[in-house]
Amino acid sequence: MQLTAKTREPAQINAIALKAYARVADSWSLSLRDAAALADMSQSTWKRARKPGFAGELTKDQLLRLSAIIGIYKSLDLYFSEALARTWFTRPNTGPLFGGARPIDSAIEGGLPQILAIRTYLDALRGGA
Numbered sequence: 516m517q518l519t520a521k522t523r524e525p526a527q528i529n530a531i532a533l534k535a536y537a538r539v540a541d542s543w544s545l546s547l548r549d550a551a552a553l554a555d556m557s558q559s560t561w562k563r564a565r566k567p568g569f570a571g572e573l574t575k576d577q578l579l580r581l582s583a584i585i586g587i588y589k590s591l592d593l594y595f596s597e598a599l600a601r602t603w604f605t606r607p608n609t610g611p612l613f614g615g616a617r618p619i620d621s622a623i624e625g626g627l628p629q630i631l632a633i634r635t636y637l638d639a640l641r642g643g644a
Contacts, residue, residue: 525572526570528578529569529571529572529573529578530567530569532573532578532581532582532585533564533565533569533573533581534567535581535585536554536581536584536585537565539584539585539588540553540565542588542601543588543601543602543604543605543619544601544605545605545619547561547562549605549619549623552623553580553584553619553622553623553630554577554580554581554584555574555576555577555580555626556577576627579627580626580627580630583627583630583631583633583634584622584630586634586638587604587630587633587634587637588600590634590637590638590640590641591603591604591637593641594637594640594641603618604617604618604619604622605617605618605619606618610636611636612629612632612633612636618633621633
């Protein structure tokens, strides 16, 4: 018996990632500026990208960012109450990665490495490490 892997076209992957990220941005009540910066896009590109049928391509960095941010969202959902999970990313935080800044500001400034560090941090909290 031979198994064949279903592969998705890049345009399909982009559409799925953008749809999920738009839902996260809405859930967190991110401003246009913050949502665009977090995804490493201009505000005008983000306005177009969040609409169905966006024909632009995402870079590997952007896809990794969106994937990690969706992972952060899921970790927050599993670890905190809904009210805190929806605001944690945009509230000042004295944790070791943030130094009193909002996690979103830290993620925007630090780019993909910081986004991945936040994801790892939350996974460790969730896992008890």
